[in-house]
Amino acid sequence: MxxxxxxxxxxxxxxxxxxxxxxxxxxxxxxxxxxxxxxxxxxxxxxxxxxxxxxxxxxxxxxxxxxxxxxxxxxxxxxxxxxxxxxxxxxxxxxxxxxxxxxxxxxxxxxxxxxxxxxxxxxxxxxxxxxxxxxxxxxxxxxxxxxxxxxxxxxxxxxxxxxxxxxxxxxxxxxxxxxxxxxxxxxxxxxxxxxxxNVGFSRWRKLLYNACLNSICAITDLDTGRIQLADGALDLLVRPAMEEIRAAAKACGHDLPAELVDFMITMDPITMYNPPSMQVDVRKGRFTEYENIVGEALNEGKARDVPMPTLTVLYGILKAMQWRTKERKGLVEIPAPVDHTVKN
Amino acid sequence: MxxxxxxxxxxxxxxxxxxxxxxxxxxxxxxxxxxxxxxxxxxxxxxxxxxxxxxxxxxxxxxxxxxxxxxxxxxxxxxxxxxxxxxxxxxxxxxxxxxxxxxxxxxxxxxxxxxxxxxxxxxxxxxxxxxxxxxxxxxxxxxxxxxxxxxxxxxxxxxxxxxxxxxxxxxxxxxxxxxxxxxxxxxxxxxxxxxxxNVGFSRWRKLLYNACLNSICAITDLDTGRIQLADGALDLLVRPAMEEIRAAAKACGHDLPAELVDFMITMDPITMYNPPSMQVDVRKGRFTEYENIVGEALNEGKARDVPMPTLTVLYGILKAMQWRTKERKGLVEIPAPVDHTVKN
Missing domain, CATH: 3.40.50.720 (NAD(P)-binding Rossmann-like Domain)
Structure with a gap:
């Protein structure tokens, strides 16, 4: 040994x-x-x-x-x-x-x-x-x-x-x-x-969870149980985002079976009420991994002309939230406030 | 008199x-x-x-x-x-x-x-x-x-x-x-x-502010000053949403001039750091007016085949957030949590 x-x-x-x-x-x-x-x-x-x-x-x-x-x-x-x-x-x-x-x-x-x-x-x-x-x-x-x-x-x-x-x-x-x-x-x-x-396949497969459930939970502050219960969250947000990831993965040569969508959605049982990593990060005022999780998926898909409207908006929101975190941590400077109740 | x-x-x-x-x-x-x-x-x-x-x-x-x-x-x-x-x-x-x-x-x-x-x-x-x-x-x-x-x-x-x-x-x-x-x-x-x-024109005109800036500030928790400063927030979120409102308004017979986009974005000076109404509502754990502000605009646009991908996602997020508020206020019931650290 x-x-x-x-x-x-x-x-x-x-x-x-x-x-x-x-x-x-x-x-x-x-x-x-x-x-x-x-x-x-x-x-x-x-x-x-x-x-x-x-x-x-x-x-x-x-x-x-x-x-x-x-x-x-x-x-x-x-x-x-x-x-x-x-x-x-x-x-x-x-x-x-x-x-x-x-x-x-x-x-x-x-x-x-x-x-x-x-x-x-x-x-x-x-x-x-x-x-x-x-x-x-x-x-x-x-x-x-x-x-x-x-x-x-x-x-x-x-x-x-x-x-x-x-x-x-x-x-x-x-x-x-x-x-x-x-x-x-x-x-x-x-x-x-x-x-x-096949590392690429596994990483795209996990993006179904991360770019979609994880990021949407972070933005809405609903955990993976509540996101399954909330009005319209799966149909309006999670499923469209997951289909965009499937399309981008396919364009990159990785065929993610359609069944994976429901598999990922129900991977965490509802009653676990699991806050995924990005949601925890947002709750704790930390940075999120949105660049590698959403941004790079978008880059790869867009480079292959895959339409990704849902993930584009999620990316924009996560980027704005990251800026907010940077500002709260003092990493960006903004102009001083002015009292606008007094007319000049 | x-x-x-x-x-x-x-x-x-x-x-x-x-x-x-x-x-x-x-x-x-x-x-x-x-x-x-x-x-x-x-x-x-x-x-x-x-x-x-x-x-x-x-x-x-x-x-x-x-x-x-x-x-x-x-x-x-x-x-x-x-x-x-x-x-x-x-x-x-x-x-x-x-x-x-x-x-x-x-x-x-x-x-x-x-x-x-x-x-x-x-x-x-x-x-x-x-x-x-x-x-x-x-x-x-x-x-x-x-x-x-x-x-x-x-x-x-x-x-x-x-x-x-x-x-x-x-x-x-x-x-x-x-x-x-x-x-x-x-x-x-x-x-x-x-x-x-022309009430329709005025209401669509104000939707440029409300369906876009107001809702995006609510979702990102950035006020109307910070949303002008944050990385990419205007180009990735606010402007695309406003162009969708312009297209939907046009389909409904109201021609909102292109200059209104920048007019609305800069209507609140940066240094006012004004939290618009929906952002205040979210911060205070209140309901938001997303149905009339975003949902009805979407309905009117979609009924006329106007593509509104950005507002569709914003709507889905606001609806999920509304559900979260309902749950926090005890207006929806969810299954009791289960301890999943123990295997059955």
């Missing part, structure tokens, strides 16, 4: 913590997790997890906890075989993932695993690390950090892993890395990731 | 209070105002008004204050010549304006003045009161009740009055009533309402 894989995990919220738990449970990985706001709490108390797959887990700690990104050279650390990024992706708000992981990447050795949503997320990483394999993780996993260090995982962990194609690297080696990662992740037996040679 | 007109005013918030102030100032009207949540406060202290037209006005009280709709017969009251309705219009949430004003209407005598937004608002009133003239008031007036009984009026009062056509009544009499109302309203000199024989 081989030594444990040395794995760095960036982003230890709802999805990241379940990722760490699966990896550590399998015994084939030693996980270094980089925590931010929850570092002190988790160092003292560990994560407290209530999981549909793992049951109740108290005081869970990845092998190593860190507050900062490791600098492999400066700190003379052993190289990381995998860096898993589960953070949100905001290309319009620096720093990007490619910038963040820089000191932890060993060129030609480290595999970068993006368990993140949307399209074209690999492009800046392949550009920055042309000699490193970049893997795609598409996760369907309802898991939220409901309080600091407290994780509620109520929707089965389903993970599809494949390789983003880098023309400079061997496709066989890329696929081999994806398969090895599946073995390490699945060793604990609670979640068996599926090796997925 | 004639006696004062006996006028009933329903809805004494931002717009209604300025309406009462104009009418009382002119000396040609005695206004009975029906107040709800602010009745006790206004009875004790009057309205405190800071107005771009009227300056600072303290302790303003309409001639008569009431908590309930007068029952003219039961209470043996003199009949009302005008009933002005400035309340919001929610055809999807009863009771409707036609139901509310019933005990105050004297058939064949009372003129009903709807200073309300949107299209087809007169239909239920003409159906309920076929012998009464129904007038249209289209108001551009930035005025808000910022605290109980405290009105800030920061945008010039601009009012267009005309008659909704009732085929059973004389058009001359209808127009005469509209002109008389303009005289009564304008007698104070602070606001000169414009007699407006």
């Amino acid at each position: 081989q030594d444990k894989s040395n794995i760095l995990l960036i982003g230890c919220g709802g999805i990241g913590t379940i990722t760490a738990l699966n990896l550590e449970t399998g015994g084939k990985a030693a996980v270094t997790a980089v925590l931010r706001s929850n570092y002190e709490h988790v160092k003292a108390h560990g994560f407290s997890i209530k999981s549909v797959d793992h049951g109740e887990v108290q005081e869970f700690r990845p092998s190593t906890l860190r507050k900062t990104i490791p600098d492999v050279k400066e700190e003379s650390l052993p190289p990381y075989r995998y860096i898993i990024v589960t953070t949100k992706n905001y290309p319009d708000v620096p720093p990007t993932a490619a910038e963040i992981i820089k000191p932890a990447v060993t060129p030609g050795y480290t595999r970068i695993v993006l368990i993140q949503n949307g399209l074209n997320i690999e492009k800046p990483l392949i550009a920055a690390y042309p000699d490193n394999i970049v893997l795609s993780g598409v996760s369907f996993c309802g898991s939220h950090e409901v309080a600091t260090g407290k994780i509620v995982h109520e929707d089965d962990d389903e993970l599809y892993v494949g390789a983003f194609r880098n023309p400079h690297l061997s496709a066989d080696e890329e696929d081999g890395a994806a398969q090895e990662f599946c073995q390490i992740y699945g060793a604990g037996g609670k979640c068996k990731p599926e090796f997925n040679p | 004639q006696d004062k007109s006996n006028i009933l005013l329903i809805g004494c918030g931002g717009i209604g209070t300025i309406t009462a102030l104009n009418l009382e100032t002119g000396g040609k009207a005695a206004v009975t105002a029906v107040l709800r949540s602010n009745y006790e406060h206004v009875k004790a202290h009057g309205f405190s008004i800071k107005s771009v037209d009227h300056g600072e006005v303290q302790e303003f009280r309409p001639s008569t204050l009431r908590k309930t709709i007068p029952d003219v017969k039961e209470e043996s009251l003199p009949p009302y010549r005008y009933i002005i309705v400035t309340t919001k219009n929610y055809p999807d949430v009863p009771p409707t304006a036609a139901e509310i004003i019933k005990p105050a209407v004297t058939p064949g005598y009372t003129r009903i003045v709807l200073i309300q937004n949107g299209l087809n608002i007169e239909k239920p009133l003409i159906a309920a009161y076929p012998d009464n003239i129904v007038l249209s008031g289209v108001s551009f007036c930035g005025s808000h009740e910022v605290a109980t009984g405290k009105i800030v009026h920061e945008d010039d009062d601009e009012l267009y009055v005309g008659a909704f056509r009732n085929p059973h009544l004389s058009a001359d009499e209808e127009d005469g009533a509209a002109q008389e109302f303009c005289q009564i309203y304008g007698a104070g000199g602070k606001c000169k309402p414009e007699f407006n024989p």
Whole structure:
């Protein structure tokens, strides 16, 4: 049996913590997790997890906890075989993932695993690390950090892993890395990731959920249960948006079966009243991943002359909401208000 | 000089209070105002008004204050010549304006003045009161009740009055009533309402603002200043929606000049940071007037085969948000939540 894989995990919220738990449970990985706001709490108390797959887990700690990104050279650390990024992706708000992981990447050795949503997320990483394999993780996993260090995982962990194609690297080696990662992740037996040679298909498939349900829930502040109940929301918004994604995916060579529309709509049971990730982000005043989730889908579809009127409007709204968040966080300046009750 | 007109005013918030102030100032009207949540406060202290037209006005009280709709017969009251309705219009949430004003209407005598937004608002009133003239008031007036009984009026009062056509009544009499109302309203000199024989044009013209800016501000929670500043909001949302309204208006026989688009966008100066009515409603957890403002415009346009993709999406979002408000107010029931962290 081989030594444990040395794995760095960036982003230890709802999805990241379940990722760490699966990896550590399998015994084939030693996980270094980089925590931010929850570092002190988790160092003292560990994560407290209530999981549909793992049951109740108290005081869970990845092998190593860190507050900062490791600098492999400066700190003379052993190289990381995998860096898993589960953070949100905001290309319009620096720093990007490619910038963040820089000191932890060993060129030609480290595999970068993006368990993140949307399209074209690999492009800046392949550009920055042309000699490193970049893997795609598409996760369907309802898991939220409901309080600091407290994780509620109520929707089965389903993970599809494949390789983003880098023309400079061997496709066989890329696929081999994806398969090895599946073995390490699945060793604990609670979640068996599926090796997925057609990354594009999986990513477009998940966009049915993300570009449509996720974004519409974020805009309307209705969770995935309520969106199924609300007057006209499915017929006026969700289904038209999903059909646009199907048409754009088809134009890109990915045939998403019509049945997937209802499958995605009912994936979260009504009575779970699950707020999807973008809705949580909006509620918490955070940025949303609208550029990769909606914007890139639009770009790909429009480049192929696919009409996408619904997603165009959703994109415009999400972009306006992102500006609002930037303004609230002090990242844009606006002219001072003037008292208009007095005539000049 | 004639006696004062006996006028009933329903809805004494931002717009209604300025309406009462104009009418009382002119000396040609005695206004009975029906107040709800602010009745006790206004009875004790009057309205405190800071107005771009009227300056600072303290302790303003309409001639008569009431908590309930007068029952003219039961209470043996003199009949009302005008009933002005400035309340919001929610055809999807009863009771409707036609139901509310019933005990105050004297058939064949009372003129009903709807200073309300949107299209087809007169239909239920003409159906309920076929012998009464129904007038249209289209108001551009930035005025808000910022605290109980405290009105800030920061945008010039601009009012267009005309008659909704009732085929059973004389058009001359209808127009005469509209002109008389303009005289009564304008007698104070602070606001000169414009007699407006083409009600359809004025209402579609105002929809440029309401169906587009107002609804988009409500959805994005950006006021009319910020919507001019936010990335892409005008080009991706506001302008396309306005062009759809122009196309629908044209199909209905109303030619809204192209320059009106920019006129409406810049009508509220950026530095006013004015939250339009629907945005205020959403912020306060109230219902919005989306059915008359967006839904009826869509109905009219679609009936004439005008493509309105942007407004279709905005309508779907506003309808979903209305459902959310209904649910929060306990007007719809949803299935109880189930704990999905435990597998069956």
